[in-house]
Amino acid sequence: MVHQYSSQAHRSPSGDTEDIVALLAPRLAYFAGVARTEHVTRAAQEMQVPQSTLSRAMVRLEQDLGVDLFARRGRTVSLTPAGRTFLTSVERALAEIGKAADEVRADADPTTGKVAFGFLHTLGSETVPELIRAFRADHPRVRFSLVQNYGEAMLERLRAGELDLCLLTAPTLDAPDVVAHRLDVQKLRLVVPADHRLASRKRIRLAEAAEETFVTLEPGYGLRSITDAVCAEAGFRPKIAFEGEEAETLRGLVAAGLGVALLPPPAVPRPGVAELTVTAPKAVREIGVAWLDGRPDTPPVAAFKRFLLSRRGNLLPE
Structure with a gap:
């Protein structure tokens, strides 16, 4: 033909x-x-x-x-x-x-669909498992794809469509292309070795630690930005000996006597350190949920979003 x-x-x-x-x-x-x-x-x-x-x-x-x-x-x-x-x-x-x-x-699917959910490493041991447990009490067959990372990396995955929702801290909560809702505030503590000169204290003004050596998260992590900002407000720039990627690793470095750190409370108390309440300046981090502006939600994502917003003020364990 x-x-x-x-x-x-x-x-x-x-x-x-x-x-x-x-x-x-x-x-x-x-x-x-x-x-x-x-x-x-x-x-x-x-x-x-x-x-x-x-x-x-x-x-x-x-x-x-x-x-x-x-x-x-x-x-x-x-x-x-x-x-x-x-x-x-x-x-x-x-x-x-x-x-x-x-x-x-x-x-x-509203009943058996999937939620791609990102969160900070420091929320992975206790906060996120409890959130998912509570949500699945009413949505037992919804599936989760879980991603632990630092704020900027999660924003990249949110923009790429790899995440539906993520739990972030300021300043990543203020990214211009995301919708963010503050859910809770977490007090940070000054963590020092158990044999440190300050270990017997319950409270401390952060300026009293101006000469200490700090261990911190790497630049790009929300907790690192908060540490730098709070120390600046206290009148000093921290002398940093070690930078890491995970808060509990930093707590281990403190226990080994390698420095002090500003950290959120641990899920389980760790031996070898003392944790002091910072009275001044205000040392907190805001935790919020974020999603990409304008992206439509599937039914399971919408349900989990509503659930997270309903936990405002009650997100973090006491």
């Missing part, structure tokens, strides 16, 4: 792949249906489309590819060798599309 191909159908090997995919994609399911039945009329009936529409789609598909996919005998067709090669990949592609559709529908 001979086709009259338009100039659009002549494509060099270096042609734009995205363009050819855009042309082919709407016709792939039609092609698979005709190939399966080897009969245009029967395929049109099964797919509930006009026979003329199906016939034109197959002709245009062959024109766009520049290859004969079918040998035609009236309304009966059979695949050419090129058609059989093409069908193998088309069936695989359609199966992947079907699988992807099933996955996104499952993730959006």
Whole structure:
């Protein structure tokens, strides 16, 4: 058989792949249906489309590819060798599309859907497990994809669509492209070695630790920004000996006598350190929930968002 191909159908090997995919994609399911039945009329009936529409789609598909996919005998067709090669990949592609559709529908299911939830390392041992336990009391089949990271990294994943919601601290709560709601405030403590000269104290003005060596989180972490800001308000710049990525590691460094640190309360008291209440300046971190502005929620995400907002003032354990 001979086709009259338009100039659009002549494509060099270096042609734009995205363009050819855009042309082919709407016709792939039609092609698979005709190939399966080897009969245009029967395929049109099964797919509930006009026979003329199906016939034109197959002709245009062959024109766009520049290859004969079918040998035609009236309304009966059979695949050419090129058609059989093409069908193998088309069936695989359609199966992947079907699988992807099933996955996104499952993730959006109000009862069994998924929430991609990010949070700070310091909230992972107690706060987040308790939140999820309480939420699942009313939503027992909702699934969670959990990510622990620091604030800026979670914002990147939020913007990339990899997270639905995340728990952050200031200043990341103030990012311009997110919606954030403050949920609770956590007091920070000055943590010192158990044999430190200040260990017998219950309270301290932070200025009294101006000459101490500090261990802190790395730049980019919210707690590091808070430490720098609170020390500046107390009139000094901390002398930093070690920088880490996780608060409990810092607590271990303090216990080893390598410095002092401003940290939130531990989930379980740690031996080898003393934890002092800071009376001045105010040493706290605000915890809030954030999501990307303008992004629609699936039902399970909306339900978990409502739950988190209902915990305002009661997010953190006493």
